[in-house]
Amino acid sequence: MKENAILEMKGIYKIFPGVRALQDVDFTLCKGEIHALMGENGAGKSTLIKVLTGVYEKDGGDIFLEGLGKAAVIRSPQDAQKLGISTVYQEITLCPNLSVAENMYIGRGDGAVQNWKKMNADADKILQNLDIPARGAQQLSSCSIAIQQMVAIARAVDMDCKVLILDEPTSSLDEKEVEKLFGLMRDLKKRGVGIIFVTHFLDQVYEVCDKITVLRDGKLVGEYEIKDLPRVQLVSKMLGKELDDMSDIKSDALAYKGKDADTNVFEAVGLQSNADIKPFNFHIKKGEVNGFTGLLGSGRSECVRAIFGADRVIAGNVKKDGKEVKIKKPIDAMKLGIAYLPEDRKLDGIVGDLSVRENIILAAQVLRGAFKPFSKAETYKIADEYIKMLEIKTASADTPIKSLSGGNQQKCILARWLLTHPDYLILDEPTRGIDVGTKIEIQKLVLKLASEGMSVTFISSETDEMLRTCSRLIVMRDRKVVGELSNEELCQSSIMNTIAGGGTTDEK
Amino acid sequence: MKNKEKKSGIGGLMRGLVRKQIFIPIAALVILTIFNYIMDPTFFKITLSPNSLGYNVLSGSIITILDNGSELAILAIGMTLVTAASGGQDISVGATIAIAGSVILRILCGGQTSPDTLQAPVIVAFLVACVAGMLAGAFNGALVAYFRIQPMIATLILFTAGRSIGAWINNNTLPVVKDPSFAVYGGFIPGIAVPTPFLITVACIIIITLVLKFTTLGLYTQSVGINEESSRLNGLNPAFIKFLTFVILGLCVAVAALIKVSRISSINYSVIAKDIEMDAILAVALGGNKLSGGKFNMAASIIGAYVIQFLTTTLYALKVDANALPAYKAVVVIALVVLSAPSVTEKISALGKKMKPKAKEVA
Numbered sequence: 001m002k003e004n005a006i007l008e009m010k011g012i013y014k015i016f017p018g019v020r021a022l023q024d025v026d027f028t029l030c031k032g033e034i035h036a037l038m039g040e041n042g043a044g045k046s047t048l049i050k051v052l053t054g055v056y057e058k059d060g061g062d063i064f065l066e067g068l069g070k071a072a073v074i075r076s077p078q079d080a081q082k083l084g085i086s087t088v089y090q091e092i093t094l095c096p097n098l099s100v101a102e103n104m105y106i107g108r109g110d111g112a113v114q115n116w117k118k119m120n121a122d123a124d125k126i127l128q129n130l131d132i133p134a135r136g137a138q139q140l141s142s143c144s145i146a147i148q149q150m151v152a153i154a155r156a157v158d159m160d161c162k163v164l165i166l167d168e169p170t171s172s173l174d175e176k177e178v179e180k181l182f183g184l185m186r187d188l189k190k191r192g193v194g195i196i197f198v199t200h201f202l203d204q205v206y207e208v209c210d211k212i213t214v215l216r217d218g219k220l221v222g223e224y225e226i227k228d229l230p231r232v233q234l235v236s237k238m239l240g241k242e243l244d245d246m247s248d249i250k251s252d253a254l255a256y257k258g259k260d261a262d263t264n265v266f267e268a269v270g271l272q273s274n275a276d277i278k279p280f281n282f283h284i285k286k287g288e289v290n291g292f293t294g295l296l297g298s299g300r301s302e303c304v305r306a307i308f309g310a311d312r313v314i315a316g317n318v319k320k321d322g323k324e325v326k327i328k329k330p331i332d333a334m335k336l337g338i339a340y341l342p343e344d345r346k347l348d349g350i351v352g353d354l355s356v357r358e359n360i361i362l363a364a365q366v367l368r369g370a371f372k373p374f375s376k377a378e379t380y381k382i383a384d385e386y387i388k389m390l391e392i393k394t395a396s397a398d399t400p401i402k403s404l405s406g407g408n409q410q411k412c413i414l415a416r417w418l419l420t421h422p423d424y425l426i427l428d429e430p431t432r433g434i435d436v437g438t439k440i441e442i443q444k445l446v447l448k449l450a451s452e453g454m455s456v457t458f459i460s461s462e463t464d465e466m467l468r469t470c471s472r473l474i475v476m477r478d479r480k481v482v483g484e485l486s487n488e489e490l491c492q493s494s495i496m497n498t499i500a501g502g503g504t505t506d507e508k
Numbered sequence: 509m510k511n512k513e514k515k516s517g518i519g520g521l522m523r524g525l526v527r528k529q530i531f532i533p534i535a536a537l538v539i540l541t542i543f544n545y546i547m548d549p550t551f552f553k554i555t556l557s558p559n560s561l562g563y564n565v566l567s568g569s570i571i572t573i574l575d576n577g578s579e580l581a582i583l584a585i586g587m588t589l590v591t592a593a594s595g596g597q598d599i600s601v602g603a604t605i606a607i608a609g610s611v612i613l614r615i616l617c618g619g620q621t622s623p624d625t626l627q628a629p630v631i632v633a634f635l636v637a638c639v640a641g642m643l644a645g646a647f648n649g650a651l652v653a654y655f656r657i658q659p660m661i662a663t664l665i666l667f668t669a670g671r672s673i674g675a676w677i678n679n680n681t682l683p684v685v686k687d688p689s690f691a692v693y694g695g696f697i698p699g700i701a702v703p704t705p706f707l708i709t710v711a712c713i714i715i716i717t718l719v720l721k722f723t724t725l726g727l728y729t730q731s732v733g734i735n736e737e738s739s740r741l742n743g744l745n746p747a748f749i750k751f752l753t754f755v756i757l758g759l760c761v762a763v764a765a766l767i768k769v770s771r772i773s774s775i776n777y778s779v780i781a782k783d784i785e786m787d788a789i790l791a792v793a794l795g796g797n798k799l800s801g802g803k804f805n806m807a808a809s810i811i812g813a814y815v816i817q818f819l820t821t822t823l824y825a826l827k828v829d830a831n832a833l834p835a836y837k838a839v840v841v842i843a844l845v846v847l848s849a850p851s852v853t854e855k856i857s858a859l860g861k862k863m864k865p866k867a868k869e870v871a
Contacts, residue, residue, distance in 0.1 A: 308741075310740075310741055329740075329743075329745075330740060330743045331743035331744075334743045340741065342738075342741055347735075347737060347738070348737050348738050348741050349738055349741075350735070350738065351730075351731045351734045351735045351738050351739065352734055352735060353734045353802050353803050354727075354730060354731060354734060354803070358727060358731075362727070362731060362742050363742045363743060365727065366724075366728075366742055366743040366744055367743065370724045370725070370728065371722070371724075373721075373722065373723060373724045373727070
């Protein structure tokens with residue numbers, strides 16, 4: 001083991017059926033160090049952490065811990081905890097209706113007898129020691145989310161943790177709370193705890209971390225000192241594109257050539273929803289394909305949800321075809337000819353137990369109204385038509401949609417919205433988790449629809465895809481729009497520059 | 509190749525049957541029928557004989573089942589919808605029958621205890637009862653849909669208070685309707701041999717069939733019950749749909765109340781429709797519908813209701829003591845519910861699969 005290291009993972013492999021989630025990944029954590037683990041979606045960050053914490057069993061490689069002569073055996077979260085590896089997750093995994101002290105000591109007693117007074121006193125001592133503004137006897141739910149997270153950390157610290165993993169701890173905190181959490185992290189660092197910090201917020205990485213390890217597609221890209229890796233480089237390493245890689249410029253798509261190609265189909269000024277995004281301006285022209293880009297959690301999905309009325313709109317004016325309109329809920333948007341394919345197919349898209357046929361007609365049926373149901377024959381005709389058109393692989397139109405593969409489910413949802421004949425279609429991650437062939441089909445379809453006059457907003461985690469389909473990109477960072485790129489400005493490097501925040505030198 | 513796809517042989521047939529949701533309630537009916545036939549071959553005898561008013565009417569055990577099962581079957585319709593959309597059940601239906609029934613009597617008797625003539629037309633009393641039933645449903649529905657209280661807790665309020673409210677509507681008196689014309693709703697229409705409650709039930713079944721065919725109620729309730737968020741993003745208003753199902757159940761309650769009070773031309777607040785909520789929920793479960801909501805099969809629920817009534821009548825025919833009845837019923841219900849559990853149906857289905865090749869060899 002390296003000097004000063006408390007954790008070393010060497011040559012870690014993890015294979016899921018059909019996917020190599022981790023390939024030969026090394027990771028080293030030193031004493032008193034805050035180490036960021038970075039990577040886009042599906043890069044293998046959470047898999048690596050799950051291997052370390054015993055949620056998954058690794059398929060290859062070794063884990064070494066300081067003071068342990070041999071490779072550590074971690075088969076369950078309990079094993080990891082015994083070895084001093086603790087995790088605090090994004091969602092609080094404590095029990096909100098127990099007291100702070102109970103949460104800190106739950107599951108740790110040796111017997112059935114518990115000295116409540118002593119437990120509360122001990123808890124108070126630790127909390128005070130770590131400067132956490134909570135009392136042991138207080139009910140956990142009466143604390144803010146940030147404090148709850150700190151309580152979870154205090155619990156970990158008290159269990160003699162040497163390695164503390166913080167998985168997206170800041171995503172539900174406001175700036176002040178984040179500051180408090182960082183204070184605690186720095187304090188723990190001084191005490192020699194090694195902290196692994198997983199986050200999507202670049203600013204936070206540069207504020208608090210010492211080192212960065214970047215993963216991409218399950219492979220290690222590299223380990224860097226924070227001062228040696230400017231932001232733009234970090235983004236380019238995460239996305240896997242070098243700055244001078246200009247080869248991926250949008251091929252000349254069939255453009256819509258109608259007379260009304262210059263009119264705005266949709267326009268928003270100062271639009272803001274309750275999903276914690278800064279107000280933004282937006283417009284889309286007839287036959288245009290544009291997109292929101294930015295890292296995950298940057299607020300790109302929240303923007304389109306605000307347009308569709310999926311989140312509660314709290315400010316802003318919107319115009320559809322030049323007319324001032326109010327979109328308060330999805331049905332308002334649907335009536336105006338807007339369609340929205342949501343990001344989370346399983347939670348927001350499919351109605352699992354219903355058949356492919358019912359899933360396809362659902363939105364169109366809602367638009368038609370409750371007293372004008374499609375006849376059964378009509379629904380079969382429609383379903384068969386779209387199954388054929390989009391080449392949906394299903395045993396029959398009556399198969400429950402949940403038994404289809406992800407790509408085919410997505411095609412059903414796409415069919416559902418095409419059936420409503422929208423003039424403005426929003427696609428949020430339509431190609432996530434879909435095989436390459438289907439991805440290209442969907443991209444082609446988008447370009448074809450646009451050439452026929454449909455306006456499309458396309459969101460994808462894959463910049464390639466965005467470049468291939470979109471003629472204009474709205475760039476987001478930390479939940480606000482930070483730039484807009486169109487035509488000749490559209491290339492990987494400019495996107496990365498804008499995502500990272502301006503030039504290479506202006507910020508840290 | 510073709511043979512493979514066709515469900516040939518006993519195994520295939522059995523598999524196809526078992527997979528159908530309606531299989532369990534129908535199987536239960538068949539078993540009860542066979543059992544009764546063995547115990548007493550006269551069980552199925554239906555006779556046409558004059559009743560106390562001198563009309564020729566049908567009588568026999570089967571007629572009793574169809575007659576007495578009416579209220580339960582009507583409630584099962586509403587309960588199925590509530591279950592599908594909200595993923596919970598309304599346990600207040602028995603108590604709200606007391607309310608709606610009390611409203612009917614209050615209007616028919618005009619506040620008197622036992623007037624000689626009807627103080628208002630029955631249709632008026634019934635319509636007001638419908639409003640009362642729907643208000644109760646709206647109260648439950650609002651708590652569930654808009655205040656997001658668990659259905660069982662929300663409806664616990666009226667479950668507890670309903671019978672007292674019913675008593676309060678008639679100042680805690682027990683009004684009696686003397687006019688014999690009111691008794692037809694729970695008895696027989698002069699000249700028609702079939703019990704009126706059964707006719708009312710058939711009417712309700714026809715109405716709900718038409719509603720399910722000519723509106724999107726079925727699709728919407730199932731969609732909301734399966735995935736509320738997705739339904740919302742498809743332009744539905746999940747809260748309103750849940751609310752609506754409770755109001756529809758309230759309407760079913762009013763119809764059931766009319767039959768119940770007409771049967772005895774009076775009311776007993778603490779006894780009327782006692783424990784019927786549990787039977788109604790059971791009917792939905794016996795129909796193979798998930799009590800956690802989502803997909804439903806209306807026909808299966810209604811057959812489920814008659815299975816419960818059949819069971820009760822069978823046990824009476826076997827001279828089981830009225831006090832011991834629930835215990836016997838429970839045993840049979842356990843068997844039925846376990847049989848219709850997904851893990852068990854899968855096993856039966858697998859058994860069918862094993863039988864299939866054998867059947868082929870024979871062929």
